[in-house]
Amino acid sequence: MGVYLNGTTAYTLYKSETAKPYFVDKSQMLKELFPLVSTGNNHICITRPRRFGKTVMANMIASFFSKGCDAQDVFQNLAIARYEEYSKYRNQFSVIHISFNDFTEDCSSYDEYIGQIRGQLAEDLKAEYPNAKSYGEGKIIKMLANIYAEDPSARFIFVLDEWDFIFHQDFVTEDNKKEYLLFLRSLLKDRPYVLMAYMTGILPIAKYSSGSELNMFMEYTMITEERFSETFGFTETEVDKLYAKYQALEKRERVTRENLKNWYDGYHTYGGERVYNPRSVVLSLQNNNLGNYWTSAGPYDEIYYYIEHNVDDVRDDLALMVSGVSVPAKIQEYAATSMNLQTKDEIFSAMVVYGFLSYENGKVCIPNKELMEKFADMLQKQPSFGYVYQLAKESERMLQATIAGDTDTMVKILELAHNTEVPLLSYNNEIELTAVVNLVYLSARDTYRVEREDKAGKGYVDFIFYPEMDRDADCIILELKVDATPDAAIRQIKDKKYAMKFQSRMGEQPRYTGRVLAVGISYDRIEKAHQCKIEVLKESEI
Incomplete structure (x- = not known):
């Protein structure tokens, strides 16, 4: 048993994973790999955002197929054990398992990085096949070809995790990247000793391999291929x-x-x-x-990395996305690793690939509250966002004015929004007014769960602010009107019984004990003026 060849690391790590209380059995994926191993010379690459289970699956595959261990104790109680091919494939093959993100601290150049991998694999091969000819230190491709020539049954499953890790390292040059692609091509393409090459990464191969270097791989991404889609992420x-x-x-x-x-x-x-x-x-x-x-693995400025040189192009769309609106985008099958993102579609493509945005039906959006908080944090810290930054900075004052019933201050802040250069928001409809309201209440997300267009009572309410941190805090129901009065907004809140949503939650423990505020905000397009009104709902109105 070696480090890369038929090692036990994957088995140890995957066994530990299966023992955890919140383990999810994804072992049925193995059944889809059986035909690929059986026919031989197959290459697949799975690309997903980080922390979507790529390494766990790589460990599962290596520990299941490798003859370097007996993983019966791990897999006998998993879903894959139900299939008749289970025993035929379990721990019957030579597996070369390499995690490309695993390198020593003293590695400071590409030559050292790839040299460590070549050297270790050469040692493993020599230990397993002592009669194999050696062609010099690290000449593993010739060694593998020689081993197969001497013994045609010597065929390998390659499990290569985080193959694109090297492209994110400062010490790697453009020439190094080309060398690396040629190394993978020479190692894997049209080699009879390859039964299957299973590779994972974040960024699609197409980004790096513009020619034919890695065109033998069938690539499965989240947004272009349905196969393996349930294996990565939780349903x-x-x-x-x-x-x-x-x-x-x-x-x-x-x-x-x-x-x-x-x-x-x-x-x-x-x-x-x-x-x-x-x-x-x-x-x-x-x-x-x-x-x-998930986002704690990289601060908000990781998001800003992709847009800092193109703020003007994406600013208005980000304002809409923070409002919960999806915006059109042409997502491309690559993402740049450099700062040279030229167009809005390139920027959003990169952010989808990295998991910062979600893509569906030709539109991108911020997928959830976890990421929404990071975007909101960014908008409040970066003056380069112009009007978006200015409105976001006012958001704490807007929230406090609302709780205090200070409608004069609320109107002044909304007028600031209107008088600021806001090319996106022409106030032609309630969607654009909604975008402004999201920005001026951005800091509320720190203490409230803010829901838009929530089904409540007899209809849909524009915003409900649920206090998640402090159950004694005020609950807020906010309705928007264009070319109407805030009184009409308050009346709608009452007539449609939007507060019923709170009534059901007041039975939860701990209960909401604060006031329920009905907030009406209107904009008159002729007068170009805002109005605000706040009422504390009576218990009979909740």
């Missing part, structure tokens, strides 16, 4: 099961099923199924707390 059914387990394990539940959906749902497969960010779901249940578990 609604899987989250339901995890939540039932959470309820059985947790004595004092602080996470609701609805909150899991609001915080971590929002991604879409090619087939239209919604999927959750798996890391965030597991950690929120494990910690009994909602939080930014």
